[in-house]
Amino acid sequence: MTGFELYLKSxxxxxxxxxxxxxxxxxxxxxxxxxxxxxxxxxDNAGKRHRPLICLLGCEAVGGDxxxxxxxxxxxxxxxxxxxxxxxxEDSSLTRRDEPCMHVIEGDxxxxxxxxxxxxxxxxxxxxxxxxxxxMKLRVLAELVGMTTRTIEGQALDIGWARDDRFDLSIExxxxxxxxxxxxxxxGVPLAVGAIIGDGTEEQIxxxxxxxxASGLAFQIQDDVLNLVGTKESTKKDFRSDVAEGKRTLxxxxxxxxxxxxxxxxxxxxxxxxxxxxxxxxVAIMERAGSIEFARAHxxxxxxxxxxxxxxxxxxSRARDLLASMADFFVRRSS
Numbered sequence: 001m002t003g004f005e006l007y008l009k010s011x012x013x014x015x016x017x018x019x020x021x022x023x024x025x026x027x028x029x030x031x032x033x034x035x036x037x038x039x040x041x042x043x044d045n046a047g048k049r050h051r052p053l054i055c056l057l058g059c060e061a062v063g064g065d066x067x068x069x070x071x072x073x074x075x076x077x078x079x080x081x082x083x084x085x086x087x088x089x090e091d092s093s094l095t096r097r098d099e100p101c102m103h104v105i106e107g108d109x110x111x112x113x114x115x116x117x118x119x120x121x122x123x124x125x126x127x128x129x130x131x132x133x134x135x136m137k138l139r140v141l142a143e144l145v146g147m148t149t150r151t152i153e154g155q156a157l158d159i160g161w162a163r164d165d166r167f168d169l170s171i172e173x174x175x176x177x178x179x180x181x182x183x184x185x186x187x188g189v190p191l192a193v194g195a196i197i198g199d200g201t202e203e204q205i206x207x208x209x210x211x212x213x214a215s216g217l218a219f220q221i222q223d224d225v226l227n228l229v230g231t232k233e234s235t236k237k238d239f240r241s242d243v244a245e246g247k248r249t250l251x252x253x254x255x256x257x258x259x260x261x262x263x264x265x266x267x268x269x270x271x272x273x274x275x276x277x278x279x280x281x282x283v284a285i286m287e288r289a290g291s292i293e294f295a296r297a298h299x300x301x302x303x304x305x306x307x308x309x310x311x312x313x314x315x316x317s318r319a320r321d322l323l324a325s326m327a328d329f330f331v332r333r334s335s
Contacts, residue, residue: 064198154181187216207313214306
């Protein structure tokens, strides 16, 4: 187990208890039944919590007090919750972290509404933070609004390309989409916000942002790979759903541009098939094209570049060592 994994394990439960304080019951008992309880349950079924916890590390890495960044870190996790609830609806997913998706249990309307509340908590949590002055709140809010916008832009590309059967995409197109959809909120902005609250220099803030951006992109690429060649148990979500949804991942785009079996792969992706044999055939075509190894190599290159920029701008410390360990974990994880 890496140092970063140990950090997540030791810090996650404490942060979980803090997050639970944001889900009140409302002024009517049915508000709890139809809104707060489902949202609390979804949040409690936690993933790795790496986004808020690296925000704390970003603060610590520039010499700040990570406790000061807790509310802003919670705001970032609220955004993640909202994004997952809405993403499951948009993708017609059935499970999330081994549990039925919220829209499966509660219906589309209540799931959308719960996701909307999580979005409201993003800005509300920062506005209500007694530990930040108004100027700092405005700067953090500007980061979070930009993060939200970029993520929605990336999601639009991801959904739109699949809907319109776009097969004319380049690797650069994928990188734009993945950077927007994932890297801003999974790496770049959490670290930048932490560094801002920790009163880091502008050079340190931007170095941590770029480190997080590259690491977040590598995280997404590894996620795409695990969806194809992991297991149902390791991914904890719909296995090979990227094939069933016709997603234009880095693996798929590389194979579509290089494989002699492009026509068959395009046929499978266009069919939105849920047949496991057809999905396995698509993965086999990608493997023969060297596309899975290409994606893995690209994510490793991103991590090497990211660590170089981190080491150049941030002094050696426990937090910096944990962030370097995070980068390695992102590309070597199995779930």
